[in-house]
Amino acid sequence: MSVIDQTAPMPSTKVQSRKVVLSGVQPTGVLHIGNYIGALSLWAQEQVKYQNYFMIVDLHALTIPENIKAETLRANARTVAALYIACGIDPEDSVIFLQSQVPAHPYLAWILTCCTPMGWLERMTQFKTKSEQAETVGTGLFVYPALQAADILLYHADYVPVGEDQRQHIELTRDIAQRFNNMFGEYLKLPEGLYRKSGARVMGFDDPTAKMSKSLAETRKGHAITLLDPPNVIKKTIMGAVTDPGSETRFDHASPGVRNLLELYEVLTKESRPAIEEKFGGKGYGFLKKTLVETVTEALRPIQEKYQEITSDPAYLDGVLARGAERANAVASKTLEDVRQLVGV
Numbered sequence: 001m002s003v004i005d006q007t008a009p010m011p012s013t014k015v016q017s018r019k020v021v022l023s024g025v026q027p028t029g030v031l032h033i034g035n036y037i038g039a040l041s042l043w044a045q046e047q048v049k050y051q052n053y054f055m056i057v058d059l060h061a062l063t064i065p066e067n068i069k070a071e072t073l074r075a076n077a078r079t080v081a082a083l084y085i086a087c088g089i090d091p092e093d094s095v096i097f098l099q100s101q102v103p104a105h106p107y108l109a110w111i112l113t114c115c116t117p118m119g120w121l122e123r124m125t126q127f128k129t130k131s132e133q134a135e136t137v138g139t140g141l142f143v144y145p146a147l148q149a150a151d152i153l154l155y156h157a158d159y160v161p162v163g164e165d166q167r168q169h170i171e172l173t174r175d176i177a178q179r180f181n182n183m184f185g186e187y188l189k190l191p192e193g194l195y196r197k198s199g200a201r202v203m204g205f206d207d208p209t210a211k212m213s214k215s216l217a218e219t220r221k222g223h224a225i226t227l228l229d230p231p232n233v234i235k236k237t238i239m240g241a242v243t244d245p246g247s248e249t250r251f252d253h254a255s256p257g258v259r260n261l262l263e264l265y266e267v268l269t270k271e272s273r274p275a276i277e278e279k280f281g282g283k284g285y286g287f288l289k290k291t292l293v294e295t296v297t298e299a300l301r302p303i304q305e306k307y308q309e310i311t312s313d314p315a316y317l318d319g320v321l322a323r324g325a326e327r328a329n330a331v332a333s334k335t336l337e338d339v340r341q342l343v344g345v
């Protein structure tokens with residue numbers, strides 16, 4: 001496990017022998033600021049050090065089929081791809097692709113599913129939470145983490161930059177890889193998760209005890225800010241954020257709602273904690289909120305402008321995704337061939 005400390009540089013590697021980073025997002029709605037802080041901004045910040053694979057995991061999105069219509073899924077996948085680029089991922093260097101365009105993913109997922117004890121999957125908290133909320137769930141939701149393991153292991157990823165909520169899936173990926181290696185010979189690389197020290201778990205503005213999520217963002221006003229929200233929505237959401245009746249702005253003493261605001265400010269401005277505590281101490285939460293409104297609006301403005309530019313030229317995005325699929329398939333099909341040899345099929 002690694003933690004990104006914004007003040008400490010990542011382990012540096014030569015460009016010729018760059019370590020591999022892989023991550024992905026489910027195209028189940030417009031991305032929110034939690035996705036940006038926990039994942040995309042981290043990918044963009046660290047990208048030059050690594051050979052990166054950034055997926056849009058549309059096969060994973062099928063695990064909640066009642067929420068997905070074909071047209072919506074196709075459109076969401078393109079929105080996510082455009083947002084990757086808008087958030088600063090360089091498509092000339094990083095490989096941006098749709099998971100469904102690389103058949104090795106579900107193929108390897110099947111092989112890994114066969115090596116994964118049911119008990120390991122039953123322990124996954126995301127499965128437990130999602131299945132408790134629904135009357136019945138598809139088997140895909142249960143084996144979801146094996147597909148995620150395949151996503152990662154196909155590219156021999158060294159690092160997987162994700163939010164805190166994915167930690168258990170990354171640990172499971174290591175366990176599955178280890179078990180495969182024990183069964184068939186040392187082959188799969190055990191990846192490490194990369195998490196931000198601050199901002200790895202952005203909480204809902206309306207309820208700082210619940211993680212900001214795409215599904216709640218769609219159903220509850222005031223829960224989240226999406227990357228495409230206009231300034232008036234950003235303002236309304238932050239000004240309405242749940243805080244507390246006090247005035248505590250020290251990171252280690254603040255209530256969950258205030259700490260959430262402080263961490264967002266910290267990640268977006270890269271200012272030090274002592275400087276932030278000094279700036280907001282004794283001024284009331286109104287000042288913190290107003291300043292954060294400006295910070296978030298300014299951070300999202302260039303992303304939204306770039307997004308408009310990218311989506312005004314559909315052929316450009318088609319090209320990025322086609323090249324991405326080609327590059328991803330080249331690596332993934334080689335790994336799959338090795339795995340097929342090892343298991344004897």
Ligand code: TYM
Pocket residue numbers: 022023024025026027034035036037038039057060147148151152160161162163164165166169199200201202203211212213
């Ligand atoms: P997903 O689509 O739920 O979320 C995408 C990324 O955003 C992070 N994230 C958050 N970070 C901080 N605060 C939050 N409130 C917050 N909400 C979401 C997630 O941790 C994630 O990094 N299973 C994955 C997708 C996936 C994947 C993979 C990721 C499939 N295969 C392989 C990495 C590697 C998921 O559902 O992410």
